[in-house]
Amino acid sequence: MVVEAYDLLMGDTTLDFVKGEHVVIYGGGETGCEAAEFVAATGATVTLVSRSRADQLARSAEAVYRINLIGRLNHHARITVLERHHVTAVGEGMVEVSGESRAPYSIAASRLLLAQGRDSDDDLLAPLLRAGIACHVIGDSRKGGRIGDAVRDGYEAMRAIVARYGTVQPALC
Numbered sequence: 001m002v003v004e005a006y007d008l009l010m011g012d013t014t015l016d017f018v019k020g021e022h023v024v025i026y027g028g029g030e031t032g033c034e035a036a037e038f039v040a041a042t043g044a045t046v047t048l049v050s051r052s053r054a055d056q057l058a059r060s061a062e063a064v065y066r067i068n069l070i071g072r073l074n075h076h077a078r079i080t081v082l083e084r085h086h087v088t089a090v091g092e093g094m095v096e097v098s099g100e101s102r103a104p105y106s107i108a109a110s111r112l113l114l115a116q117g118r119d120s121d122d123d124l125l126a127p128l129l130r131a132g133i134a135c136h137v138i139g140d141s142r143k144g145g146r147i148g149d150a151v152r153d154g155y156e157a158m159r160a161i162v163a164r165y166g167t168v169q170p171a172l173c
């Protein structure tokens with residue numbers, strides 16, 4: 001019933017949605033908005049629950065892309081945005097939500113996709129350093145960001161390596 005939206009978008013989880021099925025997505029960031037569009041394209045009906053106002057959807061997305069994304073969401077016949085709402089409970093076939101000025105109420109749904117953000121994780125760093133392997137933590141592993149941030153981190157790491165060792169023989173694994 002409950003699946004990470006990120007896993008769905010990345011292809012790590014495969015779900016078969018059927019036409020008319022109702023899916024609730026919790027989180028109005030870029031992942032939640034893209035998941036809403038992805039799921040609605042299968043023929044399912046989507047309720048996108050956002051804790052923020054509707055004009056704050058996908059607020060970290062690149063500006064031009066964001067305008068088009070929000071425009072598509074707002075005009076999509078199978079996507080409803082519930083702004084300033086929280087998911088408060090989930091049970092078989094239902095998701096309970098509450099709004100700022102509404103008591104909790106239930107929505108019939110076959111699935112709840114969570115899009116509440118992801119944390120950086122550099123747990124591998126300490127064991128690698130203990131094993132004597134020099135490491136640079138870059139990209140989302142250092143701090144969740146954009147592709148450009150990851151590329152810049154990688155560039156800076158390579159500069160630091162070259163500055164230290166002169167030349168490098170990178171081994172990608």
Ligand SMILES: Cc1cc2nc3c(=O)[nH]c(=O)nc-3n(C[C@H](O)[C@H](O)[C@H](O)COP(=O)(O)OP(=O)(O)OC[C@H]3O[C@@H](n4cnc5c(N)ncnc54)[C@H](O)[C@@H]3O)c2cc1C
Nearest residue numbers: 006009030031034138139140141144145146147148150173
């Ligand atoms: C829904 C969504 C939409 C986005 N859209 C945009 C966008 O339009 N523009 C933009 O600039 N950014 C976007 N981003 C952000 C962007 O995807 C990331 O910032 C970027 O991919 C980070 O690059 P990275 O190399 O650090 O991590 P990743 O691209 O996540 O690459 C990490 C790689 O490491 C692999 N890996 C993980 N653990 C292990 C392990 N233990 N052993 C071996 N391999 C492992 C993973 O499989 C993956 O291939 C988006 C993010 C999301 C979630």
